[in-house]
Amino acid sequence: MAPKSCALCQNSKAILRRPKTGQHICKHCFFTVFETEVHNTIIQAHLFKPGDRVAIGASGGKDSTVLAYVMKTLNDRYQYGLNLFLLSVDEGITGYRDDSLETVKRNQEQYDMPLKIVSYEELYGWTMDRVVSAIGKKNNCTFCGVFRRQALDRGASGLGVDQIVTGHNADDIAETVLMNIMRGDIGRLGRCTAICTQGEDMIRRSKPFKYAYEKEIVMYAYFKKLDYFSTECIYSPDAYRGHARAFLKDLEAARPSAIIDIIHSGEAFELKEEVRATQKSQQTCKRCGYMSSNDLCKACSLLESLERGMSTAITDKGRRKLEAQGLTPDNMRTIPYFHPSSSVDAEAES
Amino acid sequence: MMAEFCGNPAVEAGEVLMPRKRKFDRSRICVKCKINPGNLVIRHSVYCKGCFTPLIFTKFHQALEPYINHVSVGPRRGALKPSGALLIGFSGGLGSSVLLDLVYQRYCANVGSDNLKGGREHPRKNKVWQKIYVCYVEVSDIFPETSDRTAQIREAIARYDGFELIPVRIQDAFDRTWWERVSGGAAPDLAGLPFDLGGGDSEPVAALQTHIRALPTPTAILSTLSTLTRLLLLYTAYSVSASHIVLGTSLTSLSISLISSISQGGGFVVPQAIQEEWFPQFVQRTIGDTSWNGEVRLVRPLRDVGMKECTAWVWWHQLLVVGKQRIPVPKQTIGDLTKNFIIGLERDYPSTVSTIAKTVGKLAPRGDSRVRCVLCELPTQQFVQRWKSRTSIRSFTDDASSMDTATSSLPHYLCYSCHTTLTSKSARSTATLNLHSSNSAPALNLPMWAATRLALELGSEQSVGPGAPANEIWETKKLDDGGMKSLVGEFLLENE
Numbered sequence: 001m002a003p004k005s006c007a008l009c010q011n012s013k014a015i016l017r018r019p020k021t022g023q024h025i026c027k028h029c030f031f032t033v034f035e036t037e038v039h040n041t042i043i044q045a046h047l048f049k050p051g052d053r054v055a056i057g058a059s060g061g062k063d064s065t066v067l068a069y070v071m072k073t074l075n076d077r078y079q080y081g082l083n084l085f086l087l088s089v090d091e092g093i094t095g096y097r098d099d100s101l102e103t104v105k106r107n108q109e110q111y112d113m114p115l116k117i118v119s120y121e122e123l124y125g126w127t128m129d130r131v132v133s134a135i136g137k138k139n140n141c142t143f144c145g146v147f148r149r150q151a152l153d154r155g156a157s158g159l160g161v162d163q164i165v166t167g168h169n170a171d172d173i174a175e176t177v178l179m180n181i182m183r184g185d186i187g188r189l190g191r192c193t194a195i196c197t198q199g200e201d202m203i204r205r206s207k208p209f210k211y212a213y214e215k216e217i218v219m220y221a222y223f224k225k226l227d228y229f230s231t232e233c234i235y236s237p238d239a240y241r242g243h244a245r246a247f248l249k250d251l252e253a254a255r256p257s258a259i260i261d262i263i264h265s266g267e268a269f270e271l272k273e274e275v276r277a278t279q280k281s282q283q284t285c286k287r288c289g290y291m292s293s294n295d296l297c298k299a300c301s302l303l304e305s306l307e308r309g310m311s312t313a314i315t316d317k318g319r320r321k322l323e324a325q326g327l328t329p330d331n332m333r334t335i336p337y338f339h340p341s342s343s344v345d346a347e348a349e350s
Numbered sequence: 351m352m353a354e355f356c357g358n359p360a361v362e363a364g365e366v367l368m369p370r371k372r373k374f375d376r377s378r379i380c381v382k383c384k385i386n387p388g389n390l391v392i393r394h395s396v397y398c399k400g401c402f403t404p405l406i407f408t409k410f411h412q413a414l415e416p417y418i419n420h421v422s423v424g425p426r427r428g429a430l431k432p433s434g435a436l437l438i439g440f441s442g443g444l445g446s447s448v449l450l451d452l453v454y455q456r457y458c459a460n461v462g463s464d465n466l467k468g469g470r471e472h473p474r475k476n477k478v479w480q481k482i483y484v485c486y487v488e489v490s491d492i493f494p495e496t497s498d499r500t501a502q503i504r505e506a507i508a509r510y511d512g513f514e515l516i517p518v519r520i521q522d523a524f525d526r527t528w529w530e531r532v533s534g535g536a537a538p539d540l541a542g543l544p545f546d547l548g549g550g551d552s553e554p555v556a557a558l559q560t561h562i563r564a565l566p567t568p569t570a571i572l573s574t575l576s577t578l579t580r581l582l583l584l585y586t587a588y589s590v591s592a593s594h595i596v597l598g599t600s601l602t603s604l605s606i607s608l609i610s611s612i613s614q615g616g617g618f619v620v621p622q623a624i625q626e627e628w629f630p631q632f633v634q635r636t637i638g639d640t641s642w643n644g645e646v647r648l649v650r651p652l653r654d655v656g657m658k659e660c661t662a663w664v665w666w667h668q669l670l671v672v673g674k675q676r677i678p679v680p681k682q683t684i685g686d687l688t689k690n691f692i693i694g695l696e697r698d699y700p701s702t703v704s705t706i707a708k709t710v711g712k713l714a715p716r717g718d719s720r721v722r723c724v725l726c727e728l729p730t731q732q733f734v735q736r737w738k739s740r741t742s743i744r745s746f747t748d749d750a751s752s753m754d755t756a757t758s759s760l761p762h763y764l765c766y767s768c769h770t771t772l773t774s775k776s777a778r779s780t781a782t783l784n785l786h787s788s789n790s791a792p793a794l795n796l797p798m799w800a801a802t803r804l805a806l807e808l809g810s811e812q813s814v815g816p817g818a819p820a821n822e823i824w825e826t827k828k829l830d831d832g833g834m835k836s837l838v839g840e841f842l843l844e845n846e
């Protein structure tokens with residue numbers, strides 16, 4: 001077969017098949033469409049305004065490494081006028097974070113962006129290594145997820161940023177849509193395709209890679225020669241989610257548009273009005289001031305159960321019962337009170 | 351980012367965890383009568399054979415009877431008075447065999463007999479349905495590998511008194527005489543349309559085969575057949591003045607089809623997939639009019655009955671099941687994958703299928719749902735093409751803002767799913783469809799209802815849409831693996 005010319009520019013020779021569309025295109029056009037689609041996402045959702053301080057959730061993995069690069073590129077090209085920061089979470093997992101934090105530190109120099117690292121140790125008094133040795137490998141993704149979410153918010157608050165961008169990609173979002181339907185998680189289903197989420201006191205978060213395929217992120221990193229760490233979580237992941245991910249990959253193989261089609265589906269429905277009315281409203285955690293739908297936020301509940309030596313989150317009811325019996329652990333570790341957007345310590349470590 | 355740390359990117363605060371399977375219920379005694387030993391485990395509960403039959407009956411009529419009267423009169427309903435006849439969509443498969451039996455037992459057996467419990471309102475006291483039709487859609491003319499099963503189906507239905515069979519063939523969707531019969535009007539003149547609707551294939555089998563050959567994936571073939579079947583049933587129901595269609599979709603099949611539909615971009619219409627209100631395009635409806643004008647309500651009375659319970663019903667009531675026709679397409683369609691996935695998941699997490707149906711039951715389409723797709727006649731969103739071109743750039747010349755207003759091109763009239771069905775390729779696809787202009791082959795044949803509506807919408811307007819997409823030829827070269835390259839290698843056409 002004769003070499004084909006690029007389906008987009010019709011000039012250069014096609015050197016790759018685009019995972020999302022199956023089109024045969026040249027490298028230059030691949031960069032163009034990848035970046036333009038992210039730009040379209042940003043513009044369509046009015047994600048930023050000039051002068052915004054934006055923290056990029058950076059882990060040293062592929063998504064955030066590419067995100068940092070693309071954010072810098074687009075900020076320069078389209079003059080968004082953003083002040084960009086890197087924000088990392090150190091979960092405290094031996095042998096995992098050290099390498100990937102090196103990547104983040106290198107990004108800090110390459111892109112000339114200030115970097116802040118928040119650690120579980122410092123915030124919660126528990127590293128993930130200790131969590132796992134206390135509760136075993138079951139359920140620890142829940143702990144990690146809850147802790148990370150709050151750690152990011154607190155780090156961002158420390159940086160005094162207006163919002164956090166994360167590297168969640170189209171595969172992640174499609175998978176979450178499926179998961180929430182299969183598990184009946186109505187509350188989350190209603191908001192999982194939202195490009196931008198913001199609770200009352202929380203810092204606005206958005207996902208510029210919402211429509212970017214994981215395969216294309218990897219391809220972009222490859223052609224741009226961006227190095228990253230791809231480390232699988234060393235603790236056992238949620239089996240149910242694992243099934244969902246494998247299923248999504250099969251769907252993508254059968255028809256590559258499946259991923260974006262699922263996201264489209266997720267955007268096309270909403271909760272019935274009568275169902276929405278029954279959703280719990282958000283309040284603030286009585287102990288740490290973070291947003292919460294119960295007396296205590298998820299992180300405080302988990303932390304308390306860790307301190308009490310339990311392996312799952314303690315419920316409000318369970319805790320009241322224990323407290324009524326006078327069973328509160330001595331010197332129980334709690335999370336420092338959250339003061340959103342306190343610009344006092346807005347100095348980034350750099 | 352945070353993502354690959356857990357292989358578990360979207361792990362967020364306190365997700366719902368699915369309950370794992372418990373091996374046995376507390377006791378092996380039937381949960382209902384608490385006397386007999388259990389014969390069947392339904393999710394977490396054990397039932398005896400004697401209690402199973404009324405249980406299924408209850409699920410069946412609770413899912414159907416509140417929807418029989420055209421205007422619901424609240425929970426304390428009076429007599430059941432459907433506006434028209436009942437049409438049972440029958441495939442010969444497990445669910446529809448059980449449905450046929452249940453409809454017969456509840457509405458036909460011993461009608462008028464005095465020794466019925468339940469008093470005046472019992473559905474058998476007074477005949478609820480004046481007429482019950484069974485409609486079967488045969489696909490064998492399209493696939494030479496399959497055989498015609500109409501005779502077997504006729505036999506299966508003849509075992510029940512009082513059902514009238516209406517045999518339909520899948521190619522009827524492309525048949526002018528069928529269309530003139532069910533719609534009660536003349537088929538449109540397609541010559542004036544700005545794109546080729548394949549008027550050349552006036553023979554219905556050939557027309558449908560041309561349509562199928564032009565589809566880019568096996569997934570598209572199956573979803574096209576199911577759309578055609580659905581509309582053949584709906585128009586048939588309309589033509590015999592049926593106000594209701596019942597389908598034997600079990601809870602298990604319902605959940606599978608919901609996930610499959612979501613995976614094909616059908617999020618806007620999944621809320622209606624459980625129950626649908628349909629009326630033909632040529633019926634004029636006025637807002638606030640509560641009288642019946644030929645609308646058809648599609649109900650799935652087995653939507654709370656799992657596949658396992660259907661199997662038990664067939665076994666205990668000794669039904670003969672003809673079996674569903676297997677469509678000869680390559681494996682690995684989205685429908686197949688979803689089925690395997692859900693059934694596998696159900697083994698470990700028994701509440702999966704009911705959770706899926708329940709969740710979707712809490713959803714509604716986002717935004718205006720009055721405009722309907724010409725092909726599937728389900729509600730469609732606006733600006734679908736704009737969304738697609740923004741999130742997946744396929745051309746540098748398309749002007750996204752003009753896409754949704756290019757009323758002379760077919761995509762303007764299609765829903766997201768139908769457009770995806772017609773255009774979304776797999777790595778192996780060779781078919782290329784041109785939905786925009788009339789000057790390039792292959793032409794797209796459309797079913798009669800779609801052609802009719804386009805003819806009405808477009809009149810004699812003559813214009814040609816944007817240019818044809820470039821023809822693509824499949825080409826890959828084997829790459830040396832190692833490092834990052836192995837991750838992207840499958841998408842590289844040759845070494846840099």
Ligand SMILES: [Zn+2]
Nearest residue numbers: 006009026029
């Ligand atoms: Zn090019």
Ligand SMILES: [Zn+2]
Nearest residue numbers: 285288297300
């Ligand atoms: Zn708290």
Ligand SMILES: [Zn+2]
Nearest residue numbers: 380383398401
């Ligand atoms: Zn019993």
Ligand SMILES: [Zn+2]
Nearest residue numbers: 723726765768
């Ligand atoms: Zn459609």
